[in-house]
Amino acid sequence: MSNEEHYFDCVRCRYIKCFNLYEKSKDSADAGQELYVYSILGEKIKDKMDLLSAYVCANGKFLNASCFLTGPLYKQKTKSYLSEILIQATRDFKASIFLAFSGHYRQAMQILRCAFENIISGIYFQSDLVRLKNRKADAEDFAALERRFHEWKRQGRGDIHKSIEILRRIDFLSIDEEKDWHELYSLLSRFVHTPKEFDTYVKYTTGETRLKREIICPASTYFDEKHLMEWSDCFQHVFTVLLKTIATFHPEAFDTESGKLAVRMIESPTKEFADKIKVSDKIEKIMQATKNSH
16 A cells, blocks of 8 residues: 555544444444444433433543542642552543443453552552551651552552452441442453453344344444443442542542532532432442541
């Protein structure tokens, strides 16, 4: 292919169809490449405003709230083990949203697991830091904790279920919360260790419903309301983990200008879609506890 023939517009590539992110499937109106699937969200929401808004628009507000809360922490709390981790978790939230809205539901869940794991590890180290400060530990103890933290950053290893148990033993979690977090982690892990999404049924232009792999290009994605809602429940659940973490260790973040914007963004969907957002009561408890601590 000569330079004269090449249009240099990769997202609309005319020569490599898998690169053309706006390509629509000929087999199904709900299938195609990523940006096509993303583009049909608006019409889907229009058809089911109250339902899908709770699973799409609400998540956008929660993402913005994460940005508004973690940004000031990253700039101002440089000695907190959470500042860098929560920024990365927020980036993971954005990546997970993009993948889910463009039809990559399994991969969106995998990134949520990464965010969940990292936040838990951050809580573990930050709790140790608080403990050392409270007992006025010597410099060597703080240095040892710092070495463990940097070793974790290099290796990325840890038993998450064991870490959750430790968080309950140090009273960061109640018994019910411990069970809840174990269940969430087990659910997210299924999308890493099993090919859950492979046997998916898609409605074709003929009106029949068949397995996606029978006709549609394997590289295509598709809109699936059930998968989107399942992902959304998990996304909002992991968001509550981030929110509880900030409220526990850095509640002053809610008093910043951006933190006040975050509060409004959090309260809006939990009030409007309280009956559809499964974690509304959890979010309300965290926000109420934050208000009471001031």
